[in-house]
Amino acid sequence: MMLSVSIRHQFPGFTLDATFEAPPGVTALFGRSGSGKTSIVNAVAGLMRPDAGRIEVDGRLLSDSESGHFLPPHRRGMGYVFQEARLFPHLTVRQNLLYGGWFSGRRDRAGFARIVEMLGIGQLLNRRPLALSGGERQRVALGRAILSNPRLLLMDEPLAALDEARKAEILPYLERLRDETGLPILYVSHAPAEIARLASSIVLLEAGQVIAAGPATRILSDPATVPALGLREAGAIITARVEAHEADGLTRLGTSSGTVFLPRIDAEPQSTLRLRILAQDVMIALERPAGISALNLLPAVVRDLTETESGMLVRLDAGGETILARITRRSAYALALEPGKPVYAILKAVSVAPGSVGNMKRHFHST
Numbered sequence: 001m002m003l004s005v006s007i008r009h010q011f012p013g014f015t016l017d018a019t020f021e022a023p024p025g026v027t028a029l030f031g032r033s034g035s036g037k038t039s040i041v042n043a044v045a046g047l048m049r050p051d052a053g054r055i056e057v058d059g060r061l062l063s064d065s066e067s068g069h070f071l072p073p074h075r076r077g078m079g080y081v082f083q084e085a086r087l088f089p090h091l092t093v094r095q096n097l098l099y100g101g102w103f104s105g106r107r108d109r110a111g112f113a114r115i116v117e118m119l120g121i122g123q124l125l126n127r128r129p130l131a132l133s134g135g136e137r138q139r140v141a142l143g144r145a146i147l148s149n150p151r152l153l154l155m156d157e158p159l160a161a162l163d164e165a166r167k168a169e170i171l172p173y174l175e176r177l178r179d180e181t182g183l184p185i186l187y188v189s190h191a192p193a194e195i196a197r198l199a200s201s202i203v204l205l206e207a208g209q210v211i212a213a214g215p216a217t218r219i220l221s222d223p224a225t226v227p228a229l230g231l232r233e234a235g236a237i238i239t240a241r242v243e244a245h246e247a248d249g250l251t252r253l254g255t256s257s258g259t260v261f262l263p264r265i266d267a268e269p270q271s272t273l274r275l276r277i278l279a280q281d282v283m284i285a286l287e288r289p290a291g292i293s294a295l296n297l298l299p300a301v302v303r304d305l306t307e308t309e310s311g312m313l314v315r316l317d318a319g320g321e322t323i324l325a326r327i328t329r330r331s332a333y334a335l336a337l338e339p340g341k342p343v344y345a346i347l348k349a350v351s352v353a354p355g356s357v358g359n360m361k362r363h364f365h366s367t
């Protein structure tokens with residue numbers, strides 16, 4: 001399933017002009033406040049009628065200004081999750097969940113049990129929303145959206161109203177949703193860490209325009225997108241496979257450019273993970289360093305260098321995946337870095353989340 005959007009709309013003082021495609025998986029709409037994210041979600045939902053353009057899901061036309069076709073919201077088959085879980089306070093969790101199912105005319109018991117299990121809300125079914133924590137409410141809202149059998153899920157900052165602990169509670173469920181349902185999910189966020197963890201694709205917006213769109217691996221490691229994402233948050237994501245949990249408490253991971261050791265990770269051997277490596281946590285060495293406490297050294301080749309205000313962004317090719325390093329200009333000159341030069345990337349820190357970044361086939365199926 002694929003969502004395809006090409007719309008133009010004039011608000012007083014603001015022009016939205018956006019064209020992009022969202023494949024299965026999470027497509028993050030990312031941009032500053034007022035860049036047009038919610039307007040796009042509203043247009044896809046049918047809550048706003050764009051002046052011009054088309055929106056299609058898997059070849060099914062939702063709106064088309066040329067023919068005047070405009071499917072009303074309730075016939076679009078969208079599931080929504082907003083910042084605030086909009087549950088019915090007088091209904092129990094079970095009734096709230098079934099409400100979506102009733103609407104779509106389906107009551108599939110196995111599907112219900114599977115979603116309840118997936119979201120870990122079995123214990124909550126007889127409670128009312130007021131007796132739930134914010135994180136639990138949001139999980140129920142997710143369940144209700146999925147149980148309406150949508151063709152597409154729209155999530156507008158679903159974690160923004162939650163504190164860090166609640167966010168951490170929900171993220172694994174969003175990851176399962178992404179990996180198990182195969183639905184396209186349009187996900188509005190302005191938190192780069194959240195996007196690095198969840199997104200399969202990214203659409204970067206600025207002042208109503210798409211300034212970059214494509215696979216998350218490419219967008220996050222592209223020096224050109226760094227100003228929009230923020231220098232501190234810039235960094236690549238790569239896929240790794242859990243190889244073993246070792247006796248000394250470290251987990252050994254295989255990546256396409258070599259082995260990475262991390263403090264024990266709670267994941268099954270053979271499972272796949274995404275590693276987020278911030279550009280500021282990568283050092284570059286010309287030779288394999290000896291006598292260094294860092295365990296994670298990956299051989300790589302310099303692809304290109306981009307000057308920024310405060311230094312240099314170096315894009316590295318590490319076994320076919322991209323790693324971004326942020327170093328000083330002085331270091332870049334001292335090491336005489338240039339495209340094609342073989343180097344070692346020293347990873348000072350890595351954060352981990354479940355799920356591949358969509359390139360597993362290329363790297364692992366042949367092994």
Ligand SMILES: Nc1ncnc2c1ncn2[C@@H]1O[C@H](COP(=O)(O)OP(=O)(O)OP(=O)(O)O)[C@@H](O)[C@H]1O
Binds near residue numbers: 031038
């Ligand atoms: N109904 C409307 N009438 C007039 N202007 C509007 C309307 N809806 C949105 N806009 C304008 O369009 C621009 C984009 O708004 P939108 O809500 O899509 O941005 P956003 O990226 O979702 O922002 P935020 O992150 O703050 O939610 C803003 O300048 C907003 O004022």
